[in-house]
Amino acid sequence: MPDSPLLPSDAHASSAHSAHTSSPQSTHAHGAHPPTRRALRVGVAGPVGTGKSSILATLCGQLADSLAMAVVTNDIYTDEDARFLRSAGVLPTDRIHAVETGACPHTAIRDDISANLDAVEDLEAAHGPLDVVLVESGGDNLTATFSPALVDAQIFCLDVAGGGDVARKGGPGIRGADLLVVNKTDLAPYVGVDVTRMVADARGARDERPVLALSKNDPDSVAELADWLRDTLARHRAGTLVPRDPGPMAPHSHPHPRP
Amino acid sequence: MTGELATLLLCDGRLPVGAYTYSAGLEPAVAAGLTRDQVPGLLRARLRTVSVTEAAAAVLALRAGLRDPVDHAPVQAALAARTPTAPLREASAALGRGVHRLARRLAADHPAVAALEHAAVPGTAPARPLRPIVTGALAAALGVGEAALARTVLYDDLQTVTSAALKLLPGDPLDAVAWILACEPQLEAAVAESRAVTSADSLPARSAPLTEQWALEHPHNERRLFLA
Ligand SMILES: Nc1nc2c(ncn2[C@@H]2O[C@H](COP(=O)(O)OP(=O)(O)OP(=O)(O)O)[C@@H](O)[C@H]2O)c(=O)[nH]1
Ligand SMILES: [Mg+2]
Numbered sequence: 410m411p412d413s414p415l416l417p418s419d420a421h422a423s424s425a426h427s428a429h430t431s432s433p434q435s436t437h438a439h440g441a442h443p444p445t446r447r448a449l450r451v452g453v454a455g456p457v458g459t460g461k462s463s464i465l466a467t468l469c470g471q472l473a474d475s476l477a478m479a480v481v482t483n484d485i486y487t488d489e490d491a492r493f494l495r496s497a498g499v500l501p502t503d504r505i506h507a508v509e510t511g512a513c514p515h516t517a518i519r520d521d522i523s524a525n526l527d528a529v530e531d532l533e534a535a536h537g538p539l540d541v542v543l544v545e546s547g548g549d550n551l552t553a554t555f556s557p558a559l560v561d562a563q564i565f566c567l568d569v570a571g572g573g574d575v576a577r578k579g580g581p582g583i584r585g586a587d588l589l590v591v592n593k594t595d596l597a598p599y600v601g602v603d604v605t606r607m608v609a610d611a612r613g614a615r616d617e618r619p620v621l622a623l624s625k626n627d628p629d630s631v632a633e634l635a636d637w638l639r640d641t642l643a644r645h646r647a648g649t650l651v652p653r654d655p656g657p658m659a660p661h662s663h664p665h666p667r668p
Numbered sequence: 669m670t671g672e673l674a675t676l677l678l679c680d681g682r683l684p685v686g687a688y689t690y691s692a693g694l695e696p697a698v699a700a701g702l703t704r705d706q707v708p709g710l711l712r713a714r715l716r717t718v719s720v721t722e723a724a725a726a727v728l729a730l731r732a733g734l735r736d737p738v739d740h741a742p743v744q745a746a747l748a749a750r751t752p753t754a755p756l757r758e759a760s761a762a763l764g765r766g767v768h769r770l771a772r773r774l775a776a777d778h779p780a781v782a783a784l785e786h787a788a789v790p791g792t793a794p795a796r797p798l799r800p801i802v803t804g805a806l807a808a809a810l811g812v813g814e815a816a817l818a819r820t821v822l823y824d825d826l827q828t829v830t831s832a833a834l835k836l837l838p839g840d841p842l843d844a845v846a847w848i849l850a851c852e853p854q855l856e857a858a859v860a861e862s863r864a865v866t867s868a869d870s871l872p873a874r875s876a877p878l879t880e881q882w883a884l885e886h887p888h889n890e891r892r893l894f895l896a
Binding site (some may be wrong): 485486488500509510511512513516517520521522523524526527 | 670682684685686688690691752765766769815832835866890892893895
């Protein structure tokens with residue numbers, strides 16, 4: 410296991426166990442899942458155009474040779490994301506499903522996940538057993554996060570082009586996603602954003618949870634992203650990955666004047 | 669269990685069964701040129717055709733679900749035969765799947781729900797029970813009565829059209845409420861007609877040809893928001 414700053418503190422210990430030799434439940438505080446062969450489901454959410462589909466393409470490009478993968482996309486209007494991914498040639502086209510979201514992309518990943526569960530189950534039935542199913546949300550706003558009933562772990566994706574301040578604005582995805590990606594770092598010089606500062610702001614909003622400065626043009630950052638997914642899969646298989654809900658909007662802390 | 673709370677749940681658009689992905693034919697109709705002022709006419713037309721057929725099928729499924737042993741296959745076959753276009757059968761099966769997931773969660777052991785596993789006729793499409801069959805089975809498990817079930821199915825269709833209209837043909841949302849209430853006479857007539865059906869053979873066969881034709885065109889619409 411590479412010693413990566415992206416891995417949460419319990420990851421090294423738990424992923425060293427194999428699904429067959431240990432009983433992770435006995436060592437884990439909050440009701441860990443038993444070891445499982447169901448595919449790991451990872452959601453990728455974040456505002457429009459920040460690079461969610463590109464992250465899926467990157468992950469499939471890095472890992473599809475060694476892992477059985479499939480993808481579900483949630484487009485607001487079209488099956489554009491699914492077509493982008495099919496044309497990227499990183500997965501067989503029949504492993505990429507698009508769901509209609511009735512113009513409610515937020516609902517489809519959180520309040521009523523029926524259509525996405527159907528798509529995941531269909532992919533597992535047709536191509537299973539799968540190792541990983543990636544679910545891309547429709548580009549939404551900062552409050553859109555996945556239900557823990559749909560995904561086991563989630564990535565929230567911002568980009569530097571959206572401005573250096575976005576990370577500080579917070580919201581459930583920025584604060585609570587399993588991995589926060591600050592994407593398109595190669596563009597930072599052109600948009601006047603200080604990446605180090607933006608990543609530090611993001612870390613400040615997230616306690617110990619990991620932040621990755623990513624560019625699809627920077628192989629080191631791509632390798633870190635792939636390592637994060639491999640590690641998350643190892644924890645899923647060991648039964649120590651507990652899906653956690655990033656939760657509702659952060660309570661704001663400025664004082665309200667009393668009447 | 670009186671079924672009254674369950675009735676409210678079944679007709680609440682917030683029920684998490686995926687129904688918000690469906691426009692009950694409105695999006696295909698709009699693509700074919702239907703305008704906002706024609707929506708009330710569409711609502712009444714659906715009550716007299718596809719909706720009353722579905723409501724009657726749901727009532728038959730409810731009755732089947734209270735018999736011993738439960739056999740949903742005859743109603744499933746009769747409704748599939750009265751839903752001539754494949755995209756509408758598939759949409760109904762996809763919507764039924766969401767209700768089925770809920771039914772398994774709420775009442776997996778009830779005979780009406782357990783029998784849904786064998787509702788679809790092997791080797792024929794769709795391979796899953798159509799939505800009215802699943803809704804009828806769930807109604808049996810939750811103690812919902814026939815009239816309440818029929819009204820729920822009919823009302824849900826109206827609400828589905830009008831809430832999709834807010835996205836596809838935007839206007840005052842209060843208009844949409846008034847359109848639904850104005851349908852009450854036709855809706856109650858359809859409730860009575862649904863309850864009067866005594867067997868799968870006598871299920872009304874009232875598909876609407878334009879609805880079917882528009883539904884066939886819909887999968888080719890690359891800018892669609894809704895399943896059907
Ligand atoms: N320079 C640069 N561009 C990137 C990077 N990642 C993605 N992009 C570009 O950003 C644009 C949007 O990327 P997508 O992956 O489609 O973004 P998305 O979040 O999936 O977009 P929606 O699904 O429409 O919300 C495309 O033109 C990508 O090529 C990156 O690391 N660097
Ligand atoms: Mg995309």
